[in-house]
Amino acid sequence: MSCGKDALIFLWEKIESILFPPLCYICGKRGKNILCERCNRKLEKLAKYKIEQHDAEIDYFSYHIYLFDYTGNIRKLLLDFKFHDKAYLCEIFVKFLLKNKKIGGFLKNYDIIIPVPIHKKRQKERGYNQSLLIASKWEKEETRISVEDNILLKTKHTKPQSTLSREERIENAKQVYEIQNAEKIKEKDIILLDDIYTTGSTVRECAKILKENGARSIVVVTIAKD
Ligand SMILES: [Zn+2]
Structure with a gap:
């Protein structure tokens, strides 16, 4: 039988x-x-797994970790993921993130992930927040970590950073974020997660407001750096 x-x-x-x-x-x-x-x-060979130190007095975050340079197939994957409804591609990024021991060891003392928020109008257009998707997949794979997406909010609808010059990006990112439930980040070491790091103006503004509301330290994690 x-x-x-x-x-x-x-x-x-x-x-x-x-x-x-x-x-x-x-x-x-x-x-x-x-x-x-x-x-x-091939992607494994392209992976950089970089941990770059930053001056928290200037940038508000202490480190920036990224997996890839923003070129070739990684660029294509991230663009499709973000703009062409390929939400499931986040699985690839999280797999690369979790398999690197150096990064795993570095992040073991961090337990909160805050994804860079997008405005609810943009979320409606796109259907999802790409950074929250990566964060949620990460939380699913590494259960000690928790995603908090109700602390940092984007309250002002702005032009997409990708369409602006360096100077415009800095201005465009200013005063567009707000904090609620600030008690959850007091004295906490936080992973601030975004998909791509270009000029750093977005994560700098997010880190600034997190610090002003009591966060102890911030490490920025992105999939790629442009
Ligand atoms: Zn293939």
Whole structure:
């Protein structure tokens, strides 16, 4: 009996893999996951896993950790993730984030992740906040960490940073964030999570207001640095 059942399952899996073959997001070849092994290895080779120190007196955050330079396939993945409804791609980013021991060791004393918020109007247009998606996936994989998305809010609708010059970005990021439930960040070491770091003006403004409301220290984590 069981032999027949196994054969049926095996047959179904065969049919399923023919009907719905998982295709690699980058090269389109058939694989087991979102990325095939070859593309995965290529990305692994591109990974920088950088931990850069910053002056908290100037930038309000003490470190910036990022996984990749914002080029090539990483750029494509992040653009699709952010603008083309490919929310599930966050799985790739979190996998790379969690498999690096140096970063894991560095972050082990941090227990709160605050994703950089977007304005609710933008969230409605896009359907999701890309940073919150990455943070939530991270929390799911590493359960000691908790995501707080009701502390830092973006209360002013602004132009997308990606459309502005360096100087305009700094002005555009000013006075657009607010804090609520400030008691939750008092004396806390916080991971501030964003997808891409360009001039740093967004995370600097977020770190500033978190510090002003009692956070002890802040590490910025982004998937890529432009
Ligand atoms: Zn591939």
